[in-house]
Amino acid sequence: MVSGAVGSVEVTPVQAAQVVVGHLVPGMPWMSDGSLTPLQDQAVWQFRIPRVLLAGLAGAGLALAGALMQVTVRNPLAEPYILGVSSGASVGAVLVIVLGSAAVGGLSLNVAAFAGALVACGCVAALARKNGALSPTRMILSGVALGSLFSAITSYLTISTDAQNVVSVLFFLLGSVSAATMPNLLGPAIALGVSCAVAAGLARSLNALMTGDESAASLGVDATRLRAVLLVVASLLTGTVVSVAGGIGFVGLVVPHVARICVGADHRRTLPVTVLGGAVFLMAADLLARTVAAPTEIPLGILTAIVGAPFFLWLMRRDGADRAGLGR
Amino acid sequence: MRVEIDRVGVTLGGREVVHEASFVVEPGELVGLVGPNGSGKSSLLRTLYRAVRPSAGAVRVGGDDVLTLSSREAARRVAVMLQDPSTEFDLDVYETVLLGRGPHHSSFGRDTAQDVAIVEEALRNTEVDDLGGRMVATLSGGQRQRVMLARALAQRSPVLVLDEPSNHLDISHQHDLMSTVRGLGRTVIAALHDLNLAAQYCDRVVVLAAGRVVADGAPAAVLTPDLIRATFAIDVRVLGDPPVLAFRPLPRAVTRTSAPVPSST
Structure with missing residues (x-):
């Protein structure tokens, strides 16, 4: 509501709430009695609310994907982009920006980015497979190597294009939720819903996987199969978010750690806190992104790092961080 | 529950580390697996809990080939006390032991009062009940080993596999562990380095050398x-x-x- 109220068109939080309720529940008196101007209504319902919702969905999605990737490769440095998802998406998006939609078969920027993300993930999965099993180390290394390759392509495309395109490219690379509309919320919403359901069902198995492959086997969890499921879920979720909101950094790496510091590493507690925390963090970051330097907007990815990094470092230094395995 | 190792071969990285190993563990028996480093003890044990697929032969638990069981059913029949858990993302002692209840739950199953009772009993039996809230990574090797035993006990499986269960334990905890395991009445297979410990507690001893079973019988007859x-x-x-x-x-x-x-x- 606060986010709905803040912006160049003046709206009070109460009015913002009235707009939302008015659109959801038909027949509310304030929608027709002239107490809200059409401009206010439009600003809240068509621009600010989709934007807030996208920030929430993207934050929750990236944080969840990060938590899943960290346990998949059993590495605290893992994040949603570790398998080259964002660099793959960037190539897709930048191709559209630089060469135009027609050059890539008429795909829109969002679809091209999603396709790029899937291609990257598919490559990593294929390269990391050996004897039918996905090795965590090979996943990380092929992800990093392919990521560099894709970044190089993106950089080349960026540097060889017109100056006006560079800003669009940068905006995508750093991530932003400013282009949100109600229809393009659908993809991330579905992906997040499905991922949350799958993750909730797997929480116990994730705890077992955390203690090692052999240990997981002795607890009745097939690490190879679980890892494949997690890879698919985390990649689709990340790909969907990145294709709409660009490469917002930091959320997927840090929010899961913050959740572990707060409630411990048992996934049955960590995952819900991660999802909620990611949503709240990114909504707050977006609110700052469009108010701090108003009327100019700061790309969201810059803000998440500027605000998030010091906060995380402070949290990490506290005693409670031992709970997240950060005590060593 | 009867365990049957039937002409099992294990090949790792193209090298055969276990060759046609065969022996049987009768229900309630405590069998010690001994042999020098690299004789294939751990590899053979891994086939029991499906961490390794035998390249030849079959491992049967309760009459069924373990590879034909679902992962969860296999874990309900065979629990393993492993050497060292991975602690990149650390659980506390209580949560670790609670993992042992996992095979008894479906995807969305919640912990029941019975789970809590079983976990608390396992913590007491291994004398780690005072460590409940400690993170596993902060424990000593011996404490960690007892927590891993508690986790295996909480699994309540008829078959228990121990891989070098006593290497970090002091002398009194070594004997505590062996007599606790003995007193369970479950079918137990333990890879042991200490031949005196094997002689004292095992019903039978199987000797492995260069991947082959070279002796199998009562400790006094074999050792x-x-x-x-x-x-x-x-x-x-x-x-x-x-x-x-x-x-x-x-x-x-x-x-x-x-x-x-x-x-x-």
Whole structure:
């Protein structure tokens, strides 16, 4: 509501709430009695609310994907982009920006980015497979190597294009939720819903996987199969978010750690806190992104790092961080 | 529950580390698996909990090939006390032991009062009930080993596999562990380094050398000075009553591969 109220068109939080309720529940008196101007209504319902919702969905999605990737490769440095998802998406998006939609078969920027993300993930999965099993180390290394390759392509495309395109490219690379509309919320919403359901069902198995492959086997969890499921879920979720909101950094790496510091590493507690925390963090970051330097907007990815990094470092230094395995 | 190792072969990285190993563990029996480093003890045990797929033969638990069981059913039949858990993302002691209840739950199953009771009993039996809230990574090797035993006990499976269960334990906890395990009445297979411990607590001892079963029988019949000298390349005398094995290194010139089988003791 606060986010709905803040912006160049003046709206009070109460009015913002009235707009939302008015659109959801038909027949509310304030929608027709002239107490809200059409401009206010439009600003809240068509621009600010989709934007807030996208920030929430993207934050929750990236944080969840990060938590899943960290346990998949059993590495605290893992994040949603570790398998080259964002660099793959960037190539897709930048191709559209630089060469135009027609050059890539008429795909829109969002679809091209999603396709790029899937291609990257598919490559990593294929390269990391050996004897039918996905090795965590090979996943990380092929992800990093392919990521560099894709970044190089993106950089080349960026540097060889017109100056006006560079800003669009940068905006995508750093991530932003400013282009949100109600229809393009659908993809991330579905992906997040499905991922949350799958993750909730797997929480116990994730705890077992955390203690090692052999240990997981002795607890009745097939690490190879679980890892494949997690890879698919985390990649689709990340790909969907990145294709709409660009490469917002930091959320997927840090929010899961913050959740572990707060409630411990048992996934049955960590995952819900991660999802909620990611949503709240990114909504707050977006609110700052469009108010701090108003009327100019700061790309969201810059803000998440500027605000998030010091906060995380402070949290990490506290005693409670031992709970997240950060005590060593 | 009966465990049958039937002509099992294990190949790792193209090298056969276990060759046609066969033996049976009857329900309620405590069987010690002994053999020098690299003899294939751990590899053979891994086939029991499906961490390794045998390249030949079959492992049957309760009459079924373990590979035909679902992962969860296999874990309800066989629990394993592993050496060291991975602690990149650390759980506390209570949460770790609670993992043992996982195979008994469906995807969305919640912990029941029975789970809590079983976990608390396992914590008490292994004397780690005072460590409940400690993170596993902060424990000593011996404490961690007891937590891993508690986790395996909480699994409440009829078959228990122990891989070097006592290597970090002090002498009194070694004996506590073996008599606790003995008193469970479950079918137990334990890879052991300490031959005296094996002799004292096991119903039977299976000796593995270079991936093959070279002896299988009651400890007194199997752990003879001749066999020990041939398998472990160490001189040994049997002292006292109850008998205790006293070891003495062989002269330097005698290598492990050419250890002689002496004519008498």
